[in-house]
Amino acid sequence: xxxxxxxxxxxxxxxxxxxxxxxxxxxxxxxxxxxxxxxxxxxxxxxxxxxxxxxxxxxxxxxxxxxxxxxxxxxxxxxxxxxxxxxxxxxxxxxxxxxxxxxxxxxxxxxxxxxxxxxxxxxxxxxxxxxxxxxxxxxxxxxxxxxxxxxxxxxxxxxxxxxxxxxxxxxxxxxxxxxxxxxxxxxxxxxxxxxxxxxxxxxxxxxxxxxxxxxxxxxxxxxxxxxxxxxxxxxxxxxxxxxxxxxxxxxxxxxxxxxxxxxxxxxxxxxxxxxxxxxxxxxxxxxxxxxxxxxxxxxxxxxxxxxxxxxxxxxxxxxxxxxxxxxxxxxxxxxxxxxxxxxxxxxxxxxxxxxxx
Numbered sequence: 414x415x416x417x418x419x420x421x422x423x424x425x426x427x428x429x430x431x432x433x434x435x436x437x438x439x440x441x442x443x444x445x446x447x448x449x450x451x452x453x454x455x456x457x458x459x460x461x462x463x464x465x466x467x468x469x470x471x472x473x474x475x476x477x478x479x480x481x482x483x484x485x486x487x488x489x490x491x492x493x494x495x496x497x498x499x500x501x502x503x504x505x506x507x508x509x510x511x512x513x514x515x516x517x518x519x520x521x522x523x524x525x526x527x528x529x530x531x532x533x534x535x536x537x538x539x540x541x542x543x544x545x546x547x548x549x550x551x552x553x554x555x556x557x558x559x560x561x562x563x564x565x566x567x568x569x570x571x572x573x574x575x576x577x578x579x580x581x582x583x584x585x586x587x588x589x590x591x592x593x594x595x596x597x598x599x600x601x602x603x604x605x606x607x608x609x610x611x612x613x614x615x616x617x618x619x620x621x622x623x624x625x626x627x628x629x630x631x632x633x634x635x636x637x638x639x640x641x642x643x644x645x646x647x648x649x650x651x652x653x654x655x656x657x658x659x660x661x662x663x664x665x666x667x668x669x670x671x672x673x674x675x676x677x678x679x680x681x682x683x684x685x686x687x688x689x690x691x692x693x694x695x696x697x698x699x700x701x702x703x704x705x706x707x708x709x710x711x712x713x714x715x716x717x718x719x720x721x722x723x724x725x726x727x728x729x730x731x732x733x734x735x736x737x738x739x740x741x742x743x744x745x746x747x748x749x750x751x752x753x754x755x756x757x758x759x760x761x762x763x764x765x766x767x768x769x770x
Contacts, residue, residue, distance in 0.1 A: 422587055425454035425505030426522060431487060431495030433462035433761050435513035436471055438630060443475055443482070445516040445628075451523055457511075458503050460487040460495030491757070493596035493604040500587070500595060508590065510582040510605070515541075518626040525584035528622045535589040535617035536609060538580025539625020546630075551722055552729035553631040553638060553737075561715055562737060577621035578661065579609040589617050601757055602648035610659060635732065637760035639740045644758040646741035650748020667742030668749075670708065674739070677701045 428446045432439060446457050459476070461469050461484055476482040485502045487495035500508055507529070509522060521539070528537045543557035556562030583605060593611040596604045609619045632638040646667065653660050680701050683689045689697065715721075716730040748756070 422506040423454070423504055425456070426451060426507045426509055426526070427500070427503030427505040427587075428455065428457040428509045428511050428522075429460070429496055429499035429503060430457065430511045430513060431460045431462065431492045431499070432464070432468055432472060432513045433487075433490050434464045434466045434468055436464070436466045436468045439468055439471055439513050440475065441516055442511065442513045445518075446511055447479065447481060448519070449517060449522040450520065451526075453526075454505065455522075456481050456483060456503065456505065458483045458485060458499040460485050460499040462487045462490035462495065490761075491598065491601055493598045493600060496604075497595045497598060500590070506587045508583075508585045508587050510585070512582060512627075512629070514630050515582070516628040516630075518628070521625055521627065522584070525622070525625055528620060528625070529584060529586065532618065532620050534576075534620035535586050535612050536580050537584045537620045537622055537625070538577070538582060539622050539627065541581040541629050542626050543629045543631055547633065548722065548725035549635065549729045549733070550631055550633055552726045552733045554629075555721065555726075556715075556730065556734055556737060557629070557631060559715070561711070562734060572623050574622050574624075575620070577619050578613075579606045580619050580621065581605075582627060583609075589615070600648060600651070601753065602645045603652050607652060607656075610656065632760050635736065638733065639736050640760040641758050642737050642740035643744035644756050644760075646744025647748035647753045647756040648744075649741075650745040650750075651753035653745075653749055654752060664745070667738045668745045669742075670738050671742035671746060673701065673704055677705055 430442065430446075435442075443457065449455065459472050459482065461472055463469075472482075472484060476484050483502065485495075485498045487498055489495075496510065507526065509525070511517065525537050525539070528534070541557070543554035545551035545554040589612060590608065593608070593615050595608075597607050600607055612619055632641050649660070649664055650668075653664070680689070680697055684694055684698075712731060712734050715734060716727045721727045721730060744756075747753075
């Protein structure tokens with residue numbers, strides 16, 4: 414499918430969406446885009462990866478029904494590659510990144526355009542509001558929306574408008590992202606953070622507006638969640654290798670937990686074999702086990718707090734929170750030590766999703 418090469422982009426909005434194995438979510442995501450009320454022309458460019466669940470056929474049918482939908486190929490299935498292909502094929506001067514696992518709130522695009530104009534920012538983002546259908550997915554969504562789950566980034570529930578480190582999805586000035594070189598196609602996860610770093614280094618502003626809201630549907634199974642977080646952690650480790658302390662301190666908490674758990678296992682083995690005992694054993698136990706006990710109590714407290722749902726959801730919370738932290742932390746350590754290499758989010762491959770109602 415050929416790109417549309419235009420030297421001077423027209424005034425309007427180009428929504429760009431990378432898609433891979435999202436049949437259960439795609440139609441809802443597209444509807445939330447096409448029902449945005451705008452006073453300027455708009456289009457939706459889908460970058461289609463090699464899906465195995467009928468997503469491509471669904472996208473082709475939807476494109477045949479609405480000429481605002483355009484399709485480009487993304488045979489590599491990598492998100493930044495697909496985003497760049499969609500941007501290059503688009504025709505308008507404002508780029509809105511959207512995700513097949515998300516749904517834009519009514520008025521999202523119009524409000525974002527107003528915020529771009531009002532603030533002069535290069536990129537504007539809002540709140541990622543996670544939601545779920547099953548007890549498991551609801552538990553994951555609650556932790557996504559909690560600072561305990563994902564570290565308290567502004568777009569996970571911030572309420573104060575202002576300059577930000579990054580933006581969820583993002584409503585971007587095309588001229589600026591072309592100036593800084595679009596998305597880095599060597600980065601498989603965290604590509605939005607890296608792009609926003611270059612935007613800020615070029616002297617432009619990234620802006621958070623809490624009035625902007627996007628509904629995000631998390632992974633539907635424990636294994637898929639663990640795979641997703643391991644891949645995300647690995648690429649954050651890669652970004653630490655590349656950019657060092659430009660990465661926020663909160664990113665180092667999950668790997669610290671992994672190191673603590675590993676240390677506790679080693680200490681426990683030494684204590685069982687009698688290699689360490691007495692006062693030394695007691696001191697080491699206090700240093701190693703007490704922080705883990707505090708973490709366990711934190712997990713129990715989060716599962717017990719009001720708003721935690723029914724019993725099954727609360728039980729899933731007890732499993733999901735450590736899974737998120739430990740999977741991410743393990744991936745991070747591997748990414749720092751060896752680099753992310755060809756790590757991909759395997760949770761997106763060969764999926765079988767439950768359709769949305």
